[in-house]
Amino acid sequence: MRNTETAVSLCVQPIIAKRVLAALSAVLTLAMAMLPSQAQQSAPAATSDSSAGLHGKLLQVPVTTLAPGGTNPRPTIKTPPLDDPAAAQRGMQAFNALNCVGCHMANGGGGMGPALSNNFFIYGGEPENIYLSIAQGRPNGMPVWGSMLPDPVIWDLVAYITSISKAPTPQWGTTVSASSPQIQQVPAEDQQTASPWDNTESFTKGQKPD
């Protein structure tokens, strides 16, 4: 029975691998389709010809706010423009196509992976932190995407995540009670947008929304 088992896995693996390649090529086609518009809209400094320098600087990006000896090691990073609605829109497509949505859920509400809908990021919320979390993966379950995705796609994802994380912050901390929170997003089945916090409604406490 175990011999059968081995034979099975041997014949299955190439087919699975082929499927991954098919999915990947679809994704990369999507990515390539994005590239020209990215190049038109992005500052030349942020495109691939300077990526070696950018990558060198990214290596210096800290993932903590603790800095011994009072140093400030955070380098100045020139990222592609992240407040570009077109970049966020492309990022939303990539977020859904690459199955980011399967873990972080529609509008980044969180599930298998943490919420991206609020302003809190475990591994740092600066654009370069988010870039690195995607590219390198993170030990508690975030897969490594840097070997699969071209840089511009990752930066589009950063633009989208930055956009969806703009939850209203009425106060510094978070109060949870019978009367708080007071609002929720209009759910994703009713709005397809890279700015879901623009449309909110009353918090429904587990009941059916109106």
Next chain:
Amino acid sequence: MKDDRQWPMAAKNYANTRYSSLDQINAGNVGQLKLAWSFSVGPARGQEAAPLAVNGTVFVVAPYDGPNPNQVFALDAVTGDLKWSYAPKPNIAAKGVACCDVVNRGLAYDNGKIFLNTLDDYSVAIDANTGKELWHTKLGDINQGETVTMAPIVVKGKVLVGNSGGEMGVRGWLTAVDETSGKIAWRAYSTGPDSEVLIGDDFNPHYGWLKGKDLGVKSWPPDKWQIGGAGVWGWISYDPDLNLIYYGTANPGAWNHEARPGDNLWSSSLFARDPDTGMAKWAYAVGPHDLWDYDEINENILLDLPINNQTRKVLVHPGRNGFMYVIDRATGEVLSADPFDTVNTIKSIDLKTGRPVLNDELTPKLGKTVKDVCPASPGAKDWQPAAWSPRTKLLYVPHQHICMNFQTSEVGYIAGTPYVGATVDMFAGPGGHRGEFMAWDPVARKKVWSITENFPVWTGALVTAGDLAFYGTMDRWFKAVDAKTGQVLWQFRAPSGFVGQPTTFIGNDGVQYVAMMSGVGGWPGVVANAEIDPRVRNGALGFTGAMQDLPAQTVGGNSLLVFALPKTQGAATQPNQTNPGASNQGNAPTGQSNHAQ
């Protein structure tokens, strides 16, 4: 092991009744039940595990998080003294492919050994006396999206283990591991050719449409069976007389059904197999071409019931689809199937064919939102197992009462990432409550009594010869109710909400104990124990929508709670008033002092 002093497997016995003949604690005295001791297992994630008890030792396993994921603890049932602990070597990346909290549903005991399944796909044998590792065997691969969350069960020297990952495009399997050597004896896939599903000449399903060669391939678009889900993460029962094991398989992947035309066998199906060889005897597809993520991994409780003046060997399967199935366990014939909660997705079960008669108006179409679908994806009842009392002849069923809006989308398969293709938004069902604990008469085919709960009842049930039924609520109440009437006789406010499985046993002092893990989580509970935004209804595969007010009631927890009646006379376990230093041996209630957040 028919000795009711013990609780050797999560479901108590091979019939999966979760019934104990112990009656020291009964309807007359349960009002005095007190916390005897408690213990923190560490990670404050969903505590779905059943505490086992064998020869006066309690065995429990922690969720997969913190410095020692899936750590196992052995404690004295009377004193709570920690005898040993065992932590498997961790691979914390496994957390990234676990769909619905990093839970573990419990251990199994057999022949002096404790058996553990880890989230990162190992099966481990541990010496029950010493905690020493005897063997560990890798059964799956997290980079294929596979995890293991189910409690193992040991049948005739074989440890039976299945995989989770219906949301990750896994290919489901059940594997038998030799309990002595740790070597794989057989593996039965849920999809694919008969040779790998272990379907041979002996296979004889009751319904004609389930007969034919390689239906696990032919009922899928080309190759889709390889990523078709149908994991095995629920319960296994065993009938020694028929020499058959019974279990259900999970939903097909992706959730977007238009990606997989066909009956998608053998997803959302029940199997009867020979435990020696793994060969299938019969199968029944509860949900051919599932539309809604209705896994059918729920328990199959083996009973001999009088049906039409004849004693029938049946299995009772409280379906995720909201129907209570009574099935001839020798043949796989459905004898009855009746709705036990609000159901609008299925009109009825056709007993001639066994197929559900669907409400076609609700069939999802790509990009279109289908509204008010009942039950929602977790079904009218999920994994949380029911209990059966031979005294009251009633089934005690914990379940949920939620509906949803559902929208499918295109999805591509990338190994080790989710393969879902649906945006889901759940909410309370009609009436506004989200859970129920009910007593069901499977012969009369009707509900006898029920208790509605604000949140889904996500714990297992326990019923005893003291005519008490036990369950817990997600808003932190552990309850004992009169098994005949449903009257609440006792309740305990706990550190965190309940999603576990209550058990009962006798300690070495001859006293009956009741044990239960406190720590909210699981699919409905992650919104309260993990970084999930309650303001985004579609989170947690849509369960956030129905659970968004849970964080106002509880946060995650990690406490094993062990209850007993107060001692009436001086016993060795009484707190020593003259020597406070020895009082850690005591049974005085420790309240919530062990609860670390």
